Amino acid sequence: MNLAEPTEIFYEYLRRIGHVVDLAAEPATPITALHLGAGALTLARYIEATRPGSEQYAVELERELLDFVLQKLPMPAGTTLHNHIGDARDALAELPVQVRFDVVILDIFSGPDAPAHIACKEFYEEAAARLQPHGVLIINVGDEPALTLVRSQVAAMRKAMPDVAAFAETGMFAGRYPGNIILVGTRGPWSPEWTTELLARGPHPATVLTGIDLDRITG
Template sequence: MAPSSSPSAPPPGSSAPRSVHLGVSGELARILPDEHGSGHVLQIGGHIQSHVDLARPGHIRYEYLRRMANVLDVLAPPGEPIDVLHLGAGALTLPRYVQTTRPGSAQTVVDIDRELVSFVTAELPLPEGTVLTSLVADARDAAPCLAGRDFDAVVLDIDAGADTAPHRAGRGFYTDLLGLLSPAGVLLVNIGDETGLHLLADQARELEAACLDARLTGVWTLADATMLERLSYGNAVLAAGGLLGGRLSADGRTWEGAVVESRELTARLTAAGPHPAAVLDPAGTAGLVRRIGLA
C-alpha cells in the first residue's frame, strides 16, 4: 500500500510526534521537541534537518544559517522588507527570521516534496503576518519559471553535501540564479563538505565562472575560521551578487553599483559571527581554492 501523504496523528494519549511521508523523496518527516534546548526539530529520514524556536523566531541555532542571516541583515536598512527566494524549505527557519527582522517581506519557498511546507506550517505556525508563497518543484525547474522576478536574495539550501544532484549545482544553475537577483541582490549557497573541502573549492570555481558570465565581482566565503584553516569538514556559505561589489560596466573597465564597501562589509560580517568567523572576499576565496588544490 502506498504511504499516505497527509500528516499522521498519534494515537489518543500518545506523546508520539506527528509525521508525514514525503511523496518524492520517500522519507518520513517528523517534528519533535528539541532534546537539547527549547523549540522543535524537523527530522527527515531519521536525520535532524532544521531547528525552530517558536518563542524566539529570530534565534538561529545552526551556524551556516546564522551566517546567511547576517548577510540578509545588511541587504537593506534595518526593518525594511525584502523579497527572498528560498530553494529548499526545511522547517522554514530563515523565512521566520526574515519576517521577524523585516516584517512584511515577500518570500517564496520552493521544495520538491509537496507535503513538507503544509506539514511544517501546520505543526510550527509561521510568525503572524508572514507573506509566503510555496511552489512545489525541483529547484532547477523552478528557476526559469521565476525569470523576470528581481529578488533581493536567493537562498540555495538543498542537498548541501557531496551527493548534491549535478543539475542543482554548477555554473549553469548558478548563472540562472544570479539572473533572478535585483541589481543589489545576493545569492547565498550552503555547501556541506568533508575534510579537504574539495567540494567547496569546486563549487566556488563554478560560482566564480557564473559571476564572470553575469559580470559580477566574484565569490565570497563565510565559514568557521578553524574549518577553513584546517580544511576540516563542515558547512560554508558561498555568496555572490551586486551587494558584494557591484557589476562590471558595459565597457568592461569599471565596477558599478556596490552597496557596501568591501572592507566595511568584511568587518561587519566578521563581527556578526558566529565565532571564530572567517569572511573571505573574492581574492580571499580564490586563495582558499588554490590552497585546497595544493593540499
C-alpha cells in the same frame, strides 16, 4: 526552533546566512526573498521578524516536508509566503518572470554528491539573472574535509557572478573536518564593510575570504 522568538537561530550556519541577509538592504526594510530548499522555514521566519512585510517564496522538493512544517510550525500571521513544490532549478523558470529577488538562498547541498544540474555555472547564471541589481546569492555548502564541493562551487559561482565571498567558522577552511561554508555571490564588487560586519556578528571564531585569500583555499 523558538516560535516565540524567530530571531534566535540554533544552527551556526543559518545564523551566518541571517547576518548576510541583514546586510542585503537597509535594516527593517522589506525585501523579496527566494528560499531554494525550504527546510523548517527558519530563515523565512527570521526575515519576517527582522523585515516585516517582506515577500517570500519557498521552493521545496518534498511536499510532505513542507506540509508537515506548516502544520506543526505555522508561520506568523501576516507573513507573505508563496510555496512552490518542485526542483530548485526548474522553479527559477516557473516562478513569475516579473519578480526579482533581493536575496536568493540555496540550502540543499549536503556533501560532495550534490545534484549536478544545480552545482554548476549555468544554474548560478540563472539564479543571478533573477536578482535585483543589488541582490545577493547565498549558498550553504555542506562538505567533507577535502572541501571538494566548496572548491568546485566557488569556481562555478565566479564564472557566473562578479564577486564571491566565503564565510564560515575559521577552522572550516583548514579542511580538517566536515561542516558548512557559506558562499555569497554579489552583482558588484564585494564590500570590505561587509567583511567587517560579518566578522563582528559571528558566530565566533569567524573568517571571511575573498579575492586572493579565497584563491588559496580553492586552488
